[in-house]
Amino acid sequence: MCVGQSIHELLTPVALIDEDVMATNIKVAQEYFDRIGRNFRPHIKTHKIPALASAQLAAGAKGINCQKISEAEVFADAGFSDILITFNMLGRARLDRLKLLNTRTDLKVVADNSVVVDGLSQAFQDTQMLKVLVECDTGAGRNGVQTPAEAFELANRIANAPGLRFQGLMTYPKPSSEAAVEVFFSETLALLAEAGIDCPVVSHGGSPSLYDSDLVPSATEHRAGTYIFNDRSMVRAGMCDFDDCAMHVLATVVSRPTETRAVLDAGSKALTSDLLGFVDHGLLIDYPDASIAALSEEHAVVDLSRSARKPEIGERVRIIPNHTCVVSNLFDRLVFHRDGVVTRIEPVAARGQVV
Amino acid sequence: MCVGQSIHELLTPVALIDEDVMATNIKVAQEYFDRIGRNFRPHIKTHKIPALASAQLAAGAKGINCQKISEAEVFADAGFSDILITFNMLGRARLDRLKLLNTRTDLKVVADNSVVVDGLSQAFQDTQMLKVLVECDTGAGRNGVQTPAEAFELANRIANAPGLRFQGLMTYPKPSSEAAVEVFFSETLALLAEAGIDCPVVSHGGSPSLYDSDLVPSATEHRAGTYIFNDRSMVRAGMCDFDDCAMHVLATVVSRPTETRAVLDAGSKALTSDLLGFVDHGLLIDYPDASIAALSEEHAVVDLSRSARKPEIGERVRIIPNHTCVVSNLFDRLVFHRDGVVTRIEPVAARGQVV
Numbered sequence: 001m002c003v004g005q006s007i008h009e010l011l012t013p014v015a016l017i018d019e020d021v022m023a024t025n026i027k028v029a030q031e032y033f034d035r036i037g038r039n040f041r042p043h044i045k046t047h048k049i050p051a052l053a054s055a056q057l058a059a060g061a062k063g064i065n066c067q068k069i070s071e072a073e074v075f076a077d078a079g080f081s082d083i084l085i086t087f088n089m090l091g092r093a094r095l096d097r098l099k100l101l102n103t104r105t106d107l108k109v110v111a112d113n114s115v116v117v118d119g120l121s122q123a124f125q126d127t128q129m130l131k132v133l134v135e136c137d138t139g140a141g142r143n144g145v146q147t148p149a150e151a152f153e154l155a156n157r158i159a160n161a162p163g164l165r166f167q168g169l170m171t172y173p174k175p176s177s178e179a180a181v182e183v184f185f186s187e188t189l190a191l192l193a194e195a196g197i198d199c200p201v202v203s204h205g206g207s208p209s210l211y212d213s214d215l216v217p218s219a220t221e222h223r224a225g226t227y228i229f230n231d232r233s234m235v236r237a238g239m240c241d242f243d244d245c246a247m248h249v250l251a252t253v254v255s256r257p258t259e260t261r262a263v264l265d266a267g268s269k270a271l272t273s274d275l276l277g278f279v280d281h282g283l284l285i286d287y288p289d290a291s292i293a294a295l296s297e298e299h300a301v302v303d304l305s306r307s308a309r310k311p312e313i314g315e316r317v318r319i320i321p322n323h324t325c326v327v328s329n330l331f332d333r334l335v336f337h338r339d340g341v342v343t344r345i346e347p348v349a350a351r352g353q354v355v
Numbered sequence: 356m357c358v359g360q361s362i363h364e365l366l367t368p369v370a371l372i373d374e375d376v377m378a379t380n381i382k383v384a385q386e387y388f389d390r391i392g393r394n395f396r397p398h399i400k401t402h403k404i405p406a407l408a409s410a411q412l413a414a415g416a417k418g419i420n421c422q423k424i425s426e427a428e429v430f431a432d433a434g435f436s437d438i439l440i441t442f443n444m445l446g447r448a449r450l451d452r453l454k455l456l457n458t459r460t461d462l463k464v465v466a467d468n469s470v471v472v473d474g475l476s477q478a479f480q481d482t483q484m485l486k487v488l489v490e491c492d493t494g495a496g497r498n499g500v501q502t503p504a505e506a507f508e509l510a511n512r513i514a515n516a517p518g519l520r521f522q523g524l525m526t527y528p529k530p531s532s533e534a535a536v537e538v539f540f541s542e543t544l545a546l547l548a549e550a551g552i553d554c555p556v557v558s559h560g561g562s563p564s565l566y567d568s569d570l571v572p573s574a575t576e577h578r579a580g581t582y583i584f585n586d587r588s589m590v591r592a593g594m595c596d597f598d599d600c601a602m603h604v605l606a607t608v609v610s611r612p613t614e615t616r617a618v619l620d621a622g623s624k625a626l627t628s629d630l631l632g633f634v635d636h637g638l639l640i641d642y643p644d645a646s647i648a649a650l651s652e653e654h655a656v657v658d659l660s661r662s663a664r665k666p667e668i669g670e671r672v673r674i675i676p677n678h679t680c681v682v683s684n685l686f687d688r689l690v691f692h693r694d695g696v697v698t699r700i701e702p703v704a705a706r707g708q709v710v
Contacts, residue, residue, distance in 0.1 A: 011448050011710040045652060067653045087620070087653065088609040090669055093366055112610050115668040142654050143610045143618050254443040255467050255498045263498050265442070269684055269709050273628040297400060297680060298422045298442065298709070299497050313470040314445055325652060329624055329685075332707050352687050354624050354653070355366040 001335060005342045012252040012316065013266035015331045019338045021246040022228060023055075029210060029227050030059040036214045041065045041084060041203070043225030046325040048350035049334065050078035052228065063106070065205075065223040069097055070353035076105050078349070084108040084203070086135070086170060086223070088116045088143065094355070095123040102130055108201075110135040110170050112143050117157050117164070124163030131167035132158045133201060138184045139174040148187035152195070155188075159197050168201030168220075175208040175237065178215035185218040208237040231324035232283050233276045242285065247334075248318040249282070249327065251300065253311045262290070262311055264300040266319060269330060271295060274323040282319040287311060292319070356690060360697045367607040367671065368621035370686045374693045376601040377583060378410075384565060384582050385414040391569045396420045396439060396558070398580030401680040403705035404689065405433035407583065418461070420560075420578045424452055425708035431460050433704070439463040439558070441490070441525060441578070443471045443498065449710070450478040457485055463556075465490040465525050467498050472512050472519070479518030486522035487513045488556060491543070493536045494529040503542035507550070510543075514552050523556030523575075530563040530592065533570035540573040563592040586679035587638050588631045597640065602689075603673040604637070604682065606655065608666045617645070617666055619655040621674060624685060626650060629678040637674040642666060647674070 001010055033040040042056040043065040053064050053075065063082025066072040072083050083105050089098055101107055102124070111117045112135040124130045134154045137144025145151045151169060159166040169188055173181050185202055192199050204219035207226035213219060226233075229247040230240045251266035271282055273295060281292040281300060289307040292300050300319075304310045311317055321327045328334060329351055336344045356365055388395040397411040398420040408419050408430065418437025421427040427438050438460050444453055456462055457479070466472045467490040479485045489509045492499025500506045506524060514521040524543055528536050540557055547554050559574035562581035568574060581588075584602040585595045606621035626636055628650060636647040636655060645662040647655050655674075659665045666672055676682045683689060684706055691698045 009448065011446065013709050090607055090609055091366070093364065112612065113668055116609070119669075137612055141616070141649075142612075142651065142656055144612055146612060252445055254445055254471070257467065257492055257497075257499055257501060261496070266709075268627070268629065268681060269707075272623070273630070273681075274623065275628070294496075296497065297684075301497055313468055314474075326623060326628075329652075330707065330709070352624075352685065354368050354621075354685070 001342065001345060003342050003344060007250060007335070007337050007340050007342060008316065010250065010335065012250050013270040014250050015327055015334050016248045016250055017229065017334050017336045018246045019336050019343050021244060025228050025230060025244060025246060026056055026059050029224070030061065032211055033213070033222060034060060038213060038219065039221035041221050041223045042228065043223050044071065044075060044350065046225035046228055046328060048328055048348045049346045050075060050080070050349055051346055053080060056228070062221065068353055068355060069094060069101065070355045071350045072101060073097070074350040074353060076101055080105070082106045086110050086172070088112060090116060090119060095119065099123060099127055102128055107131065108133060108167050111154065111158070112145050114154065114157060117154065117161055121161035121163050127163070129163060129165050131165050133168045133170040133203060134158065136169055136171045136184055136188070138171045138181045139177045140172055142172065144171065148184055148191060151188040152191035155192060155197060156195065166197060168199050168203060170203040172205050173209060175206065178209065178212050182216045182218055185216065189218060207234060208239060210239065226324055229324040232278065232320050232322045242283070242320060245320045247321065247324045247327065248285070249321055251317055251319055253313055253315045253317060256313050260303060260305040262302040262304055264302060264317065265298065266300050267298040268295040269297045270327070271300070271319065271321050272323065272326040272330065274326050276322045278322050282321045285318045285320060287317065356697065356700060358697050358699060362605060362690070362692050362695050362697060363671065365605065365690065367605050368625040369605050370682055370689050371603045371605055372584065372689050372691045373601045374691050374698050376599060380583050380585060380599060380601060381411055381414050384579070385416060387566055388568070388577060389415060393568060393574065394576035396576050396578045397583065398578050399426065399430060399705065401580035401583055401683060402689070403683055403703045404701045405430060405435070405704055406701055408435060411583070417576065423708055423710060424449060424456065425710045426705045427456060428452070429705040429708060431456060435460070437461045441465050441527070443467060445471060445474060450474065454478060454482055457483055462486065463488060463522055466509065466513065467500050469509065469512060472509065472516055476516035476518050482518070484518060484520050486520050488523045488525040488558060489513065491524055491526045491539055493526045493539045494532045495527055497527065499526065503539055503546060506543040507546035510547060510552060511550065521552060521554070523554050523558060525558040527560050528564060530561065533564065533567050537571045537573055540571065544573060562589060563594060566594065580680055584679040587633065587675050587677045597638070597675060600675045602676065602679045602682065603640070604676055606672055606674060608668055608670045608672060611668050615658060615660040617657040617659055619657060619672065620653065621655050622653040623650040624652045625682070626655070626674065626676050627678065627681040627685065629681050631677045633677050637676045640673045640675060642672065
């Protein structure tokens, strides 16, 4: 594959990114945050590509969000400085790497429990101070302290821990839960203010709630990843149209065993098994009444029983994935194009970085 | 990470392979096929590592099975010759690569339709002959001709196509469908015999049906991948015990937000979202009453409500994945150990090879 080639000549399956759709997604989201006067911190998990994070910063984003230290190291190597890692850091080997990273970037991490805070404090007490935010579970049911009282208690522990600086609050919210997030944040902020603990950052997040971020007035920044490409789940959430989905997985019909069955060469190794509540595995743009009923690793079985038009063997079809972030993690390269002509091929630099 | 290190010092998540369990799995399966007098062709999709395929061949396997041409190229580069690619090959760029591969290996491919056969014939008519098997759908509902009559018709087309040699029949069966497979194969073989068409290979497959391969007497070879590591789905299928599962994903408890919730640092980027009919995302060996209720990319949310014992923050836990093959595809390296001491670190050479 090379620049200038038609996407129709590429071997399938291939993950394609429409340059213009992506550029518009970056621009529109940043304009929203500029308008409401809030910092925006894109999550790199969706693309894992430094050049794309650079475009997000060039548009006005404040810094980047990573989930794992290995991802942050890739982006630090690429020259990024303002990095928030939204994950509890545990274990000597990881903390040693964190100390190195903290010497060369403006690093922030989160913690939701005293074991993590005490480990960080022990590791950083004799070196450059580390900024730590308290992760709050405002309803999503994943990591996070459960109440404003717990958030205050942990913030206080961080503020008093050698080697650490309390930097603020952070949540990854349940979609459409802005009111609950605001209650959690504002109650915690009141407790902190009463105790005289400064709270520079209040970090809200999520692509599904991106354009409702103004409903959380306590927040000072927003983190989001998926919005740069968008996907079927974002369309369902009402955040965009199918035309705003920059990522298509291009696949080929390799078999038509029966009148109502087609098989594509894109399986779970191209699309993942993430359903995100859907009953099938992505939208066939050109055959919207067909359903990707089952995936194995290299095959997608398509049910054509409700589709009046039926694709032929050898035909290429475009798929909007249920979840774009996990697709990027499966490909060594994403192929960018404008009007079907390849513009660039970007290695997915932080692909597979799980530690 | 390095040889001689304890697995307890490794950063998590990490995919571990127990050397002795794997060696036993290789040996026991090969002994079964030796006993029933059938060729065995391991599918490399489960490990994607040449050194492991070499161990399978050393035990007595006849050749290897790949699913995509890019995988086959990796194994050809590593010196493997007897390769069956069980996928329909379409498109000029792919067929050009197939022609090159056919000059340096004893290559076989499959086809289940005339478009594929005609494309292969056109590509190979002026070069070294390609061996082609007919893929049969014996009930799994994926690729394959639907009836023995269709299988015969396509075999006949291959036998008469310039550049191609009809090499046999192949199926990826539905589990526990040996009787139906035997009917399909024997009826097709009768039609071929009547027409005087030689059928050197009859290839049956699947790890769930591995030890029932003798119930398909028409078959001359069996293909299987998962058996080398085994996984939770293989235990459910009655093919092995949990002690026979060579792959564990080692993860760390990073949060205990509530009394009944733990969060691990192994999400869908380590375990995939493959459920394979399970309601949760893998078995916690040390906490069998706990349930990995939800995955996001980097988090596993564990429901501890039925588990009397509950893990602490910082504790390491071992997970037997639902589906081992897809886990190998997510890691750049698999870490091998004996009694918890690292024996070798193997790059997953054919990881991410989707075309």
